[in-house]
Amino acid sequence: MGAAGFALGPVVGGLLLDHFWWGSVFLINLPVMLLIVVAGFLVLPESRNPAAGLVDLVSVPLSIVGVIGLIYAVKEAAAYGVTDAGVLAGVRWGSSPWRCSRGGRPGWSSR
Numbered sequence: 001m002g003a004a005g006f007a008l009g010p011v012v013g014g015l016l017l018d019h020f021w022w023g024s025v026f027l028i029n030l031p032v033m034l035l036i037v038v039a040g041f042l043v044l045p046e047s048r049n050p051a052a053g054l055v056d057l058v059s060v061p062l063s064i065v066g067v068i069g070l071i072y073a074v075k076e077a078a079a080y081g082v083t084d085a086g087v088l089a090g091v092r093w094g095s096s097p098w099r100c101s102r103g104g105r106p107g108w109s110s111r
Helices: 002-019 029-043 059-080 085-094 096-101
Strands: none
Touching: 059 085
């Protein structure tokens, strides 16, 4: 299926650009996604955890800051090298989600 999308994507995109405005290449995905969501509701079984824990309100923002820090570090390392102060600060921010795995019910586990 991926090979078909890889082969047909440029062709369909070119046809849309020839006959419609440029935004049509993005709008073509809406009916496809609608079909996938409806099929998912009909076919996929329920997978709710009956013993789900509470959301850790401290770990969620720390995780967001950590991911943003790591992305920042990678971008800065590409531009300025890995010893730049911005890169080291980003790596430090990226290590902040250690708290997520320390609680009684961690939001995610890296083990």
